[in-house]
Amino acid sequence: MANYKNSINDFRLPAEWEQQSGIQLTWPHANTDWKPYLEDITKVFVDMAKVITSEELLVVATPEIDTVRNQLSQELTKSQLDNVIFYDIDTNDTWARDHAPLTLITDSKETRVLDFKFNGWGEKFEWRKDNNITSQLNDCGAYHSDYENDTDFVLEGGSIESDGKGSVFTTTFCLMAEHRNQPLTREEVEERLLKSLHAKRIVWLDYGQLIGDDTDGHIDTIVRLAPNDTIIYNGCDDESDEQYNDFKSLEEQLHQIKTIDGQSYNLLRLPMPDAMYDDGERLPATYANFVITNKSVICPTYSQPTKDNIAMEVLQRAFPNHNIVGIDASTVVRQHGSLHCLTMQYPEGTLKTTRL
Secondary structure (H helix, E strand, O other), X not given: OOOOOOOOOOOEOOOOOOOEEEEEEEOOOOOOOOHHHHHHHHHHHHHHHHHHHOOOEEEEEEOOHHHHHHHHHOOOOHHHHOOEEEEEOOOOOOOHHHHOOEEEEOOOOOEEEEEEEOOHHHXXXXXHHHHOHHHHHHHOOOEOOEEEEEEEEEOOHHHEEEOOOOEEEEEHHHHOOOOOOOOOOHHHHHHHHHHHHOOOEEEEEOOOOOOOOXXXXXXXXXXXXXXXXXXXXXXXXXXXXXXXXXXXXXXXXXXXXXXXXXXXXXEEEEOOOOOEEEOOEEEOOOOOOOEEOOOEEEEEEOOOHHHHHHHHHHHHXXXXXXXXXXXXXXXXXXXXXXXXXHEEEEEOOOEOOOOO
């Protein structure tokens, strides 16, 4: 554990529920893996854009600005459309959570954008265009923020969770997976995280990897943090599910973890969606992959009304002052992700409002 003394100039990694200036979406197009169901996935993006632009700015990275502007203009009000900032950037895919930057803030509202290396989740998929998106946004003047090039270190936004108070959660199986940061040891990876993220401690989780998750087990698919020292996590009640024992071990580990002040966490348990398959392959459906905006929580749903409703009720308990909005993520999960994976929030004060 690393400790430091807070002062007004200390940077920290804020919690996602802190005030945001905007959210990034990297828009799908025919040259991405979404081509077979481009119309369906575009609807998901438009539905998310409706929620986001009602509350804050929306940054859209796309090589097809005119097409996306036309798609949005058919569904958004003028005031919503005025909250969209388009940037003409070529892309491989759409997973902004992992190729977009992490942003540090200070109590005096200074911000610093950290541009880590994205390498397609351990060089599984083509990644070079997506790895350059953040630097191109910086070159375009998107950020009212310092820019820090950290591309000597692989780190995906979906692999960490911050409580805004110095605790950063992650999973061993993702950060220590092949083709990420070898030959660094776990201790060396932790030291880099503590330094780069200005964290006080790293909490490593050792269980709960979803079948079908080709990120090697991102934490944002299994465990999320919420206000008032709350942990929201996936449970599994079906003893015949091959994931059952792993998620039982995760639950046991979470009960042992204490806050940085030595107190117990408040634990809220999400249901596990019924197993979903595509061409016989199990998909990593999860309710933990929700998106937090300034006034709403966007919950992925899977056309499973009973479990969908339970998940939204759990999220309402965790975020009593937010509106809980369900968006069908059945198309998204066909590419092994969900709604949170498609987004990246920018803390208050990070974004400029120049429009193209």
